[in-house]
Amino acid sequence: MKNYLIIGGSSGIGKALSESLSTNNKIWATYFAHKSESTENLFYHPLDVTSYFSLDFLPETLDGIVYCPGSLRLSPFHRIHPEDFAKDFDLQVLGAIKVIQAVLPKLKKNPQASILLFSTVAAQRGFTFHSQVSVSKGAIEGLTKALAAELAPKIRVNCIAPSLTNTPLAASLLDSEQKTERNNKRHPLQRIGEAKDIAEIAAFLLEEKSSWITGQIIHVDGGISTLTT
Helix, strand or coil: CCEEEEECCCCHHHHHHHHHHCCCCEEEEEECCCCCCCCCCEEEEECCCCCCCCCCCCCCCCCEEEECCCCCCCCCHHHCCHHHHHHHHHHHHHHHHHHHHHHHHHHHCCCCEEEEEECCCHHHHCCCCCHHHHHHHHHHHHHHHHHHHHHCCCEEEEEEEECCEECHHHHHHCCCHHHHHHHHHCCCCCCCEEHHHHHHHHHHHHCHHHCCCCCCEEEECCCCCCCCC
16 A cells, blocks of 8 residues: 555545545545545645645655646736736645655655656647646646656656646636537547546556656647647
């Protein structure tokens, strides 16, 4: 039974992953807005990564960490205040950095540890009104590759870049049948993603089955990043 830390494990992809992994592992998951109750192998703790925090509840060693917090604010570039970019960066990039630095000693005690981060298809594909999210997620992709090189061979670092996924974060983009159908048709596979689609790839990247994969940006996006139909 392995020990995993999932930051943002009470909603969306983080929740799906936490529940899936907890079947055979011990999961320490954090929440901010979506309070959740602990179960037998799934232990929830409140955490705000944008302020001072403590991870004293963790065990002495960790087999992996997943950083899920994100935001999805779509707006024309000229309407976004620089402070909004800074807030996103604080949550998605600086938050990840602070957590990884805090748990690195616990990961280093394990010869096969793994770090998993999240980007977005928009960071490389380029979509209108996505400048705010793309700035932070572009930084996450750079961090993924830099850390993968620095922490090899003991710690693997990978990143998943999903397209639009049916989670609370994307609720405003999917709050009608028309919006959902329009977004389905944008993808070559003719549907948006579900949390379990991403969670299954995330679980694979944490496990020993992916022991020869590091420094990768894995696109799980219904084909939208590479295909035109």
